[in-house]
Amino acid sequence: MATNYETHEYDVLVIGAGGAGLRAAIEASAAGVKVGLICKSLLGKAHTVMAEGGMAAAMGNVDDRDNWKVHFADTMRGGQYVNNWRMAELHAKEAPARVHELEAWGAVFDRTKEGKISQRNFGGHRYPRLAHVGDRTGLELIRTLQDHGIHQGITVHMEYTIVSLLKDGDRVVGAFGYDRERGRFRVFKAKAVVVCTGGLGRAYAVTSNSWEGTGDGVSLAYHAGAELLDMEFIQFHPTGMIWPPSVKGILVTESVRGEGGVLRNKDGKRFMYDDVPENYRSQTSTDPEEGWRYTQNDKNAKRPPELLTRDHVARCINREVKAGRGSPHGGVFLDISWIKEKIPNSAEHIKRKLPSMYHQFMQLANLDITKEPMEIGPTTHYAMGGVRVNGDTQATNVPGLFAAGECAAGLHGANRLGGNSLSDLIVFGKRAGEYAAKFAKENASGAINDAQVEAAYKEAVEPFERPAGGGTEGPYQVQYDLQNMMQTNVGIVRLQNEMEFALAGIEKLKARAAKVAVQGHLEYNPGWHTAIDLKHLLTISEAITLCALERKESRGGHFREDFPDKSPEAAKYNNVVSKAADGSMKLRRETIPPMPEALKQVIEEMK
Amino acid sequence: MNKTVTFRIWRGDANGGKFVDYTTEITEGLVVLDVVHKIQAQQANDLAVRWNCKAGKCGSCSAEVNGMPKLMCMTRMDTLDITKPITIEPMRAFPSIRDLATDVSWNFRVKTKIKKFNPRKPDCEDGTWRMQQEDVDRVQEFRKCIECFLCQDVCHVLRDHHKHDEFIGPRFLVYTAALEMHPLDTEDRLAELKQSQGIGYCNITKCCTKVCPEHITITDNAIIPLKERVVDEFYDPFAWVWKKLRPKG
Numbered sequence: 001m002a003t004n005y006e007t008h009e010y011d012v013l014v015i016g017a018g019g020a021g022l023r024a025a026i027e028a029s030a031a032g033v034k035v036g037l038i039c040k041s042l043l044g045k046a047h048t049v050m051a052e053g054g055m056a057a058a059m060g061n062v063d064d065r066d067n068w069k070v071h072f073a074d075t076m077r078g079g080q081y082v083n084n085w086r087m088a089e090l091h092a093k094e095a096p097a098r099v100h101e102l103e104a105w106g107a108v109f110d111r112t113k114e115g116k117i118s119q120r121n122f123g124g125h126r127y128p129r130l131a132h133v134g135d136r137t138g139l140e141l142i143r144t145l146q147d148h149g150i151h152q153g154i155t156v157h158m159e160y161t162i163v164s165l166l167k168d169g170d171r172v173v174g175a176f177g178y179d180r181e182r183g184r185f186r187v188f189k190a191k192a193v194v195v196c197t198g199g200l201g202r203a204y205a206v207t208s209n210s211w212e213g214t215g216d217g218v219s220l221a222y223h224a225g226a227e228l229l230d231m232e233f234i235q236f237h238p239t240g241m242i243w244p245p246s247v248k249g250i251l252v253t254e255s256v257r258g259e260g261g262v263l264r265n266k267d268g269k270r271f272m273y274d275d276v277p278e279n280y281r282s283q284t285s286t287d288p289e290e291g292w293r294y295t296q297n298d299k300n301a302k303r304p305p306e307l308l309t310r311d312h313v314a315r316c317i318n319r320e321v322k323a324g325r326g327s328p329h330g331g332v333f334l335d336i337s338w339i340k341e342k343i344p345n346s347a348e349h350i351k352r353k354l355p356s357m358y359h360q361f362m363q364l365a366n367l368d369i370t371k372e373p374m375e376i377g378p379t380t381h382y383a384m385g386g387v388r389v390n391g392d393t394q395a396t397n398v399p400g401l402f403a404a405g406e407c408a409a410g411l412h413g414a415n416r417l418g419g420n421s422l423s424d425l426i427v428f429g430k431r432a433g434e435y436a437a438k439f440a441k442e443n444a445s446g447a448i449n450d451a452q453v454e455a456a457y458k459e460a461v462e463p464f465e466r467p468a469g470g471g472t473e474g475p476y477q478v479q480y481d482l483q484n485m486m487q488t489n490v491g492i493v494r495l496q497n498e499m500e501f502a503l504a505g506i507e508k509l510k511a512r513a514a515k516v517a518v519q520g521h522l523e524y525n526p527g528w529h530t531a532i533d534l535k536h537l538l539t540i541s542e543a544i545t546l547c548a549l550e551r552k553e554s555r556g557g558h559f560r561e562d563f564p565d566k567s568p569e570a571a572k573y574n575n576v577v578s579k580a581a582d583g584s585m586k587l588r589r590e591t592i593p594p595m596p597e598a599l600k601q602v603i604e605e606m607k
Numbered sequence: 608m609n610k611t612v613t614f615r616i617w618r619g620d621a622n623g624g625k626f627v628d629y630t631t632e633i634t635e636g637l638v639v640l641d642v643v644h645k646i647q648a649q650q651a652n653d654l655a656v657r658w659n660c661k662a663g664k665c666g667s668c669s670a671e672v673n674g675m676p677k678l679m680c681m682t683r684m685d686t687l688d689i690t691k692p693i694t695i696e697p698m699r700a701f702p703s704i705r706d707l708a709t710d711v712s713w714n715f716r717v718k719t720k721i722k723k724f725n726p727r728k729p730d731c732e733d734g735t736w737r738m739q740q741e742d743v744d745r746v747q748e749f750r751k752c753i754e755c756f757l758c759q760d761v762c763h764v765l766r767d768h769h770k771h772d773e774f775i776g777p778r779f780l781v782y783t784a785a786l787e788m789h790p791l792d793t794e795d796r797l798a799e800l801k802q803s804q805g806i807g808y809c810n811i812t813k814c815c816t817k818v819c820p821e822h823i824t825i826t827d828n829a830i831i832p833l834k835e836r837v838v839d840e841f842y843d844p845f846a847w848v849w850k851k852l853r854p855k856g
Contacts, residue, residue: 041657043715044754045665100735106724106789108743108750115737133747139664140750150715151723158712181704210659244636250662360662363681364638476648520653523620524705527652 005176005187005453010036010155011440012433013175013190015162016217018046019138019425020405020432021196022145027433028194029152033440036188037149038177039158040197040212044146047198047210048425051138052253052356053122054130055422057095061116063299066127068092072599073606075420077279078124078309079384079413080556081571082230085595086391087411091420091427098426099131107144109133121258121295123307124417126283126606128297135253135356141422160186162216163532164456165193165224165401166448172224172400173446176456180529183522185457189448191440194394194402194432195221195387202533203541204380205480205487208240208251217407219536221387222543226396228577229409231540232547233384233557235416236492238313240379243329247364249379252334252357254418256374257306259353260295261336262288263317264373265325271332272305275316280308292342311415311556314378318492321377331377337370346370378492382421384412384557385547388576394432400439400446404432414556463518463531472517475531482509482537490545494560503545510538546587547575609634612684613692614642616654620705627651628692633684640668640679643695643707655706663820666755670707671696676757676818698760711756717775721783722799726791742790749785749829751821754778758815758825764808774805777815777825784829787836797840806830806837 011033014025021037029035039046058071071092076083099117103109109131110118119128133140150156162177166187174189197217201209222228239252257263265271276284284305285291291304306313317332327333336354340346347370351358354369361367361374387396387403391410394402405425412420466472489502513534518527553567554560573589580586595603609632618627629646640658647654658668661680668679673687673694687693701709730736758777764770775783783800786792800806813826823829839846 041659041665041667042711045659045667047659049665049753050660050662103736104726104729104734106726106786106792108738108746108789110747111738111740111743115739116735133750136664136751139753143750147718147723150719156715158715181708181710210661210665212659245634246637246641247662356664363663364683365636366683474648474652476652518652524655524708525653526647526655 005185007187007189007448008036008155009189009445010034011190012036012192012194012436013188014038014194014196014433015175015220016040016046016196016198016405016407017043017156018048018196018198018405019141019145019422020429021046021194022142022149023426023429024194024196024404024433024436025154026145026149026152027430028437029154031434031437033437035154036190037154037156038160038162038188039156040161040216042158043156044142046142047212048142048422049139050208050210050251051141051422052135052251053255053258054120054132054137054419055095055099055141055426056122056125056129056417056419057099057131057423058092058129059096059099059117059119059131061112062119062297063127066129069602070126070606071095071129073603074125075411075417076413076603078415078417080415080566081413082555082574082592083413084391084410085599087428089599090391090431091411091424094427095423098423098430102141102144102426105144105148107140109140120255121297121303121307122418123254123257123313124309125419130419132255135255135354137422141425161529161532162220163460164452165220166452167224168446168449170225170399171446172398174448176453178460178522180524183525187448187453189445191443191445192400192402192436194404194436195407196403196405196429196432198406200383200540201380203483203486203537203544204491205483206240206249207380208237208249209380214533214536215383215407215540216533216536217403218386219539221396221398221401221403222539222577222579224401225398225579226401227388228543229385229388230414230547230574231385231543231577232551232575233414234380234544235310235382235384235557236314236378237381238310238317238378239334239376241365241374242331242377243375244365250360251379251381252374252376253354254310256334256336256354256357258295259336260292260339260342261306261334262304262338263306263313264333264335265320266327267325271320271325272308272313272316276305276308277312284308309415310418311559314492315559317378327375329375331375333373334376335373337372382406382416384414384416385409385544392431393435394428395435395439400443402432402436404428414558460532463516463528466515466517468517468519472515473512475516475518475527475534478509478512478516478534479530479537482541486541486544490541490548492559494548494558495562496549499545499549503542503549506538506542506545513538542585543577546577546585550575550587610689612642612689614646615692615694616643616646616706617696618654618706619703621703624703626694637684638680639672639677639682639684639695642684643679655704655708657708664753666753669698669755669757669760671698671760676760678755678757678820681820698756700760700762700766701756713771714754714756714759714778717779718782721775721779721786722794722796724786724789724792725794727793736791738790745828746785746789748823749781751823752778752781753821755820757818757820761814761818763812763814770805770808774808777809777830779804780806780809780833781823781825781829784833787833797837800833801837801841806834809834
């Protein structure tokens with residue numbers, strides 16, 4: 001039976017048009033299948049543009065000691081060994097080829113003296129490894145994929161929101177959504193669906209994520225029966241802007257530290273020297289002079305402690321602030337201007353190496369970073385957890401459903417290294433596109449179930465049918481209250497009773513969300529869009545909190561004040577969340593499969 | 608200290624609209640987009656406005672603030688005179704969708720018509736190329752573009768003369784320049800520039816350069832060199848004679 005909605009039919013439907021989504025769409029269309037691509041915003045505006053530092057790929061252009069094994073070991077160490085080791089292996093092996101491919105598609109990376117792609121240092125990477133374009137690498141990535149992709153015969157649907165995945169039995173067979181411009185609902189029928197919807201930082205009050213980062217893909221997949229993995233691991237990036245208030249949370253790239261920037265408390269002390277974790281001690285300098293030489297590519301120097309992993313640096317900053325040694329607006333100081341002691345013409349050097357940071361602080365904070373230190377503090381940045389996928393194919397446990405990029409989980413374990421995200425997008429975006437196309441070729445179309453479509457439609461437009469007053473409220477207040485609650489209770493430092501409070505709070509917010517009313521009509525109505533995003537935000541917040549309660553230890557992006565140490569027992573499992581038959585969220589532990597001997601040996605060699 | 612400000616925001620759609628005044632309190636350090644969001648959350652839930660990164664990197668929140676094309680996220684309130692109402696209108700060179708959101712789809716269609724990047728054979732056996740930094744500096748300047756389309760909005764050929772069918776506008780001249788000056792590219796785009804893409808319409812008033820939030824020197828570094836290449840190709844009499852006389856092959 002035909003539905004009442006205009007229907008688009010594809011072999012592969014990709015939801016999300018950031019780096020992973022574009023790369024998946026390009027790969028699928030290159031395999032000769034018909035591809036539709038859904039963008040929540042305009043094409044080329046996705047949050048990938050905000051990535052600054054670079055993409056990690058062991059090309060060895062700057063230091064020829066680098067190779068996939070070192071990259072693999074770095075990724076596993078950074079992820080505290082709960083990563084999907086197969087993904088970490090594939091990622092380290094395939095990233096160089098994916099970067100070279102971007103060059104063949106027109107990307108213009110910064111160069112070494114020999115004319116090769118230049119690579120820079122970043123936290124947790126043993127050698128200079130990040131291919132980059134100044135501090136706007138994400139823009140270069142998305143624009144390259146966009147400009148290549150528009151000639152591939154992909155049908156692009158801009159400013160569409162997907163409200164539900166559609167199923168035929170166990171299998172995902174399409175999606176239902178509307179265009180934001182006119183509010184017209186559409187059925188997308190597809191043999192395979194790839195979710196590449198990025199992050200979920202909008203569940204928190206202070207975040208580097210844009211309005212789009214509401215965890216749509218994770219939530220859509222969950223409600224369609226997909227399992228979620230390790231949702232407790234949220235990365236709080238150590239350096240977000242904190243002043244003025246309107247920019248609170250906006251990212252300050254790690255490259256500032258990679259180029260020699262140092263962290264100081266209000267007493268001018270480089271506090272990062274006070275706490276270097278055991279497993280990084282042998283790689284970390286104790287002498288500031290040596291640390292500086294490291295940032296200037298001295299191969300024999302060890303890294304300064306500012307370039308330890310993000311989880312650790314964020315916690316150290318948090319500690320300084322809590323101890324009353326913070327900056328005036330509740331952060332610490334990040335100083336790159338001091339390098340004038342080291343290099344002549346440092347102002348020009350900084351502007352050339354960090355152009356958008358210079359620009360961002362000049363324009364938004366009226367501060368010249370070549371002359372003064374910045375004030376920074378941790379900001380919710382990245383979800384290591386997400387949809388559980390097969391490492392090789394990016395397939396979920398639901399037939400026909402694939403996931404890649406930030407909304408998928410596994411590669412980064414408990415903590416992601418800077419620069420491993422952009423390479424994640426292109427390595428696993430490609431794989432998802434490839435295997436989704438393969439699935440589409442091997443399977444006939446499923447049937448669209450009208451009842452499912454009607455139910456999704458009813459749920460989506462319900463907020464219009466609730467008259468204002470009579471116990472209803474607008475969507476924005478519910479969103480703010482959720483963000484503040486998650487920030488306070490399931491944030492950078494966690495405690496059992498606070499998280500239990502949050503879990504109960506989420507139930508209350510669900511009840512409020514069910515009564516949200518919006519005014520106006522379907523056309524380009526941000527209040528309505530916010531009401532729809534609430535369901536996703538509440539779903540992922542519940543999953544984060546549930547997993548965080550379950551993990552009674554501290555590891556990577558998950559730090560518990562009541563269990564401040566790592567537990568050897570907890571190193572053996574991942575948390576898996578899924579939707580029970582009664583609609584409730586259930587959690588189980590899953591033992592991490594044993595690593596092959598060859599990979600174990602690589603880790604031993606690199607210790 | 609809190610101050611009161613009035614935003615005079617254009618509300619409407621393709622069928623027309625009007626300015627509506629919203630008065631609200633502002634605190635220190637806000638940008639225009641913050642105030643628009645505050646009004647949206649408290650007084651006008653259905654106010655349509657595009658935005659994403661809020662850091663001047665995605666180019667979504669383009670609008671005209673007191674008549675000047677700007678990114679709302681990068682326009683600080685302390686740069687504006689708040690004793691008078693501040694007008695916020697959509698980009699006027701594009702059709703209205705609703706309120707501050709305009710239909711910029713024309714730009715996406717134009718881009719697909721420009722010949723794609725076509726690199727020379729790899730320089731090395733491993734499939735990679737060698738390029739010097741100084742040879743890519745100029746192209747990197749062009750590739751800073753965030754596609755906010757403010758240059759298109761301010762260009763009189765598009766805004767006042769509506770030559771959308773005959774002229775691709777500054778954004779796509781920059782895009783073409785980035786391809787033409789790419790050290791690896793082998794394609795020739797000069798004939799289209801002269802004909803269907805209408806580079807001759809640009810009379811270098813440099814309005815585009817002035818409004819570019821990425822400070823790309825659009826006119827001097829991209830458009831004028833392209834104009835010179837077109838002239839060399841099609842209007843230089845010596846080159847024309849040479850091309851007629853030179854041996855084929």
